[in-house]
Amino acid sequence: MSSNQVYVKPYSLLFQAIANPSRFQILYTLYNKGSMNVTEISRELGMEQTRASHHLKCLSYCGLVFVKREGKMKVYSVNKETVAPIIKLAENHIEKFANNLQSCDALVR
Amino acid sequence: MSSNQVYVKPYSLLFQAIANPSRFQILYTLYNKGSMNVTEISRELGMEQTRASHHLKCLSYCGLVFVKREGKMKVYSVNKETVAPIIKLAENHIEKFANNLQSCDALVR
DNA sequence: CTGTCATATGACGTTTGTGTCATATAAAGG
DNA sequence: CCTTTATATGACACAAACGTCATATGACAG
16 A cells, blocks of 8 residues: 555656746756846746746756856756756657647646 | 747646656556556555546546556556656656755745 | 446546735845 | 845735546446
8 A cells, every 4th residue: 555655746846847837938948048047038938037036946946957146147057967858758758649738638628 | 039939838738747646656656567457556556546547547648658458447558668767867856856856835835 | 238347527626836916135336 | 325137035816736526438247
């Protein structure tokens, strides 16, 4: 019974962090265009600064992005070691299952 | 502006599918113990049959598990090509960031 | 064609997460 | 120190997903 259950909480949190569209966009952008500060990210994605800030906080807690202060700015960069292969895996999977991935009943009602 | 935004919906759905604890447990169990039917899965994880069924539906929509009817049973197996490397990547990442992954303010309140 | 085992579906209340607004902190220059 | 630019925080209303219960469908044996 309970011995069969793995402790899945950290896994869930990690994937949940990646799953949110705003957060994924941020990861994807940092991955493709390199390091940026919050203002640049929010401008680039047409997203309010506060929203980007909230999500960046989550992403750094989760170790998916790193931060470095530069003067009065904070420069965010992606954790390539994890994010790069995850994006590639996902791209690969989606190529094959894109149609279904727009109609998962348990998620989209 | 909008030219900078990737179409992230399928990515979100994929990761959201993996993120739910029940669904991740199912994936993890099928990955480690091989193919099973719904009844076995639900017994193994101490989860109601209907719950497992709902989640398996989502997981197969998303191409994360495959189904094969055998008599009156349906045998579910994991899509190893995607799930195996994703689990390994996550394990690797969590080893380094497990502490933080229990306290992401944007997710855990 | 009826009973039993296996699985799926639908609906609904509760919980959880998200975006947004208003506002706070932080750094640097004049 | 006061202003400006950059970033973060808190609170809250709204929306979405989850688990659960009751019930339906499907397959096969007798």
